Amino acid sequence: MQLNINGQSRNSNAGASTPLLWVLRDELNLTGTKFGCGIAACGACTVHVDGQAVRSCVVPASALVGQKITTIESLGSAEQLHPLQAAWIAEQVPQCGYCQSGMLMAAAALLAGNPNPSDADIDTAMTNLCRCGTYQRVRAAIHRAATALNKPAIKQGGVA
Ligand code: FES
């Protein structure tokens, strides 16, 4: 089957019931997406499917043919960080780091649908688990990124 992953058509020989997570990690070497629980409980495996946060450990890749899959590898780049990634650094969010790619993907989907989330909105949307307890910093970083994203762009010539 052909899958649309990070804007590219990628071939997979996975069986019909193979979860997307294993196609990403084992076939395509996109190892930024992590395995935690395998039962849609922790969020370590979160990716976007057509812009929505999806837990890739429980979704068969074969069900996603024709849909746009985005992984942490294309959220930003070293040269151009996504505002969430910049905020994550500024707020020193990661501890061990294991859950963080899933956290970032869940946060990116949240901000895409709600550019100015309240604490309650964040707590409702961010159901990812973190053994290191980074929840307060995750919340602060999402607010920081939302502020950055909502700032009007400075026009050429210096007048906002
Ligand atoms: S590994 Fe998918 S939700 Fe935990």
Ligand code: FES
């Ligand atoms: S940073 Fe360690 S599990 Fe979240």
